[in-house]
Amino acid sequence: MRILLFTGKGGVGKTTLAAATAVRLAGRGRETLVVSTDPAHSLADAFGTRLTGEPSLVDTRLHAAHVDTRGLVDSAWDELRAQLRAVLAGAGVDELDAEELTVVPGLDELLALTEVARLAKTDNWDTVVVDCGPTAETLRLLALPDAIATYLQRAFPARSVRGMVSGVGRQGWVDAVTRLAAHLAELRDLLADPQVTGVRLVLTPERLVVAESKRTLAALALRDIRVDGMIANRLVPKAGMRRGPAATWLRTRRGEQDEVLAELRASTPIELHVVEHRAAEPVGLEALASLADELYGRSDPLGSSVSRPPSLLQIRPEGAGYVLRVAIPLTEQSDVDLARIGDDLAITVDGMRRLVPLPAVLRRYEVADASVDGDGLLLQFAGTTP
Template sequence: MSLILTFLGKGGVGKTTTAIATARAYASQGKRVLLVGQQVGNSLAQMLETELDCDPKQVQANLMAVNLVSTTLIERYWEQMRSLENQYLRTPFFKEVYGQELGILPGMDAALGLAWLRDREAEGNYDLIIYDGMGDMYALRMLGMPEILSWYLRRFRDAISVSSLGKALSPFVEPVLRSVLHVSSTEDFNKQAGEATDILSQGREAVKDADRVAAYLVTTADPIAVDVAKYLWGSAQQVGLTVAGVFGRGEFDATEFAPLPVETLADRPGELIIPDHMSPRLATPSFSIDVAAKLVKLYLPTFDKKQVKLIQSGPEITIEAGDQRHNLFLPPELAGKQATGAKFQDSHLLIYF
């Protein structure tokens, strides 16, 4: 199992430099490291002085690097899908569409990057995967994609199945399911949708597992950079991503990030080992549920009560903070109960039932 690390912060604060220094340090210790770039331009390749493409290239002993290009990835994943279609479907309907023809729609970059990271993590060939993306809300939306997609799949599947439109279309959908998707009933189709939900749930749990995915903030003393880092910290909690510490350049008030540990960086560090006190395992969990106390506790640093909105729909609660939404599925013991109150305490949102 690989640990995936990423660095978040305002553009120009040194995220790529920090990512490279971290990758080099752990490779020097004998760890198998993959440095993954997904940015505009070839800055990572220039800084590594190595030509990069979508296939990992060796930079030094134990260190491989790759630069993800969405047009190349979509061709490869499209060919995989066509192969599965030919294998499992009686009447393939994508066979005349080629990956080279497809343009990149908004959001595809994130989906392709996440799929590529998932595949590399599943292979188990690396001890550490360092993702050097945009480092801002784009990266958070990518890591939060399993959470968001699982909500869409679950809610829209349920809504369509009970709607008049869904019932009216059922006689026409059944033959399509049988002939095209090779399933005998809508129950089978729903089962497949349920399996997709399970896959997304696994991805969601992986992001929330500090032993598998974690982030560090990077900032300078510039007040705007500090403000962006704080905002990204709070937003990361909304997708369940563990933020384990702050790397800073220059002098700034470290108490603004309390209780996160803060380490000072050189302008261009050659190598960077994450200090023990900045281990992701020591970070505050993004949320916890105490069934006995009928309490849900969410860690929302940098946000105040005025910036948070709660919506309860059956067994789910939607927490809106900033421009992020987190859909929390309540356990059976609390699913039938209505929230009776909420308050902020020590950067935590407490929801009572």
């Protein structure tokens, strides 16, 4: 099974392109499920049909659904939070404090991701296409397995939990925490496996949008999540031999867009597809199939010209120490901050942070220098081992 996550700045057309990709995949004989996790659902509008939280048949080999995160929270979380409040209250925690402690940040997004994983297992799908929310929401979504695991570990350490809970309740809570940890690890492995999951970044050929897309590439690389394709949507048509003010505007605007895309292609090896702006909004299976023809031509939507990405961390010995490369695509405008926190390296790129456990061989060394090259960060570790 392959999972394709479509994301991009709000309004760039990611829902339509996700739907068109799903139509192409199903048309090529693959059992395909397309799911929307965007809180502002428009997947049903793209198909011109009604969708629910469970997969429904849209066309031969094509099913679609949208995730109702609010309903998931109402049905799945209230009971668990009530149990947790009881545990904390039994440990002498004030009722108001207990209420605050049971508010897990990003719960809606976590449940949405969990629901996608559940739906992916409901049938023998060849491909699951996910219409994600706008870029910022998607980055939070993909960071959640790590973030919530860290949150729970710090808020409810295993020793503290065992000390607070006694009897039958104790074993039940410990089992629940163990199951949650395993579930988060499974989600993280699913997202980080480039043989299973790929991200398709949708953009419009404008400098501000492309700048955000470059930051997104760095943020996803920081999470070890592979972007295996980009789609530039809504290129204005070429004017050809036409004359007049409208033709002049088309040539000028298309020239600006082509220049932006040339710069983007020069900055990354990721395959870039382009789609021209259409006079009529593509709604319905026939229009989506036509859009997919323009988007992919004769190629396979699952194909990619990019090989398996390098691992996030690469180490090599140098002199009396080591060099650690952190493989993140950076630009001259990237805002990078590094900090050593115990045995972890806190890496912040354009406001997105990740705690990366240092390889054991480096934990007795100190960071002596840091620099940036075309392949990411280079950290010099110096010191002597005992």
